[in-house]
Amino acid sequence: MRDILTSTTLRDFLTSLADGDLNIATEFVWVIIATALSMIGGAIGGMLLAGKDIGYQFSAMLGALFAPAGVIPAILLGLTILNLLTNY
Numbered sequence: 001m002r003d004i005l006t007s008t009t010l011r012d013f014l015t016s017l018a019d020g021d022l023n024i025a026t027e028f029v030w031v032i033i034a035t036a037l038s039m040i041g042g043a044i045g046g047m048l049l050a051g052k053d054i055g056y057q058f059s060a061m062l063g064a065l066f067a068p069a070g071v072i073p074a075i076l077l078g079l080t081i082l083n084l085l086t087n088y
Contacts, residue, residue, distance in 0.1 A: 022083045034075045035068045042067020 004010065017026050046063020047056050 022079065022086060027079050027083075030079065031072065031075055034071055038067040038071035039064040 013025060016023065017029060042063035042065075043060040044063070045067070046059040046061075049063075050059040053059075
C-alpha cells in the first residue's frame with residue numbers, strides 16, 4: 001500500500017487533477033465525482049419532496065437514481081467546452 005501511495009504515477013495524476021489539466025483520466029475522475037455528488041443531492045431532494053408520501057427510503061432511492069440522468073450530460077458537455085477553450 002505504501003508503494004502505491006508514493007509512486008510517481010499517482011503523484012503525477014494527483015498533480016494534474018489539482019492543477020486543472022484536462023485529459024481523459026482527469027475527466028473520468030470528475031465525471032465520477034459529479035455523479036456521486038448528484039446521487040447524494042438527488043437522494044436528499046427525493047426525501048424532501050416525497051418522503052412522507054411514498055416513504056423516505058424509496059424516495060431517496062428514486063432520487064439517487066434519477067439525479068445523474070441530468071447531471072452526466074451536463075458535466076460531459078461542460079468538460080468538452082472547457083477542453084475546447086483551453087486548446088484554442
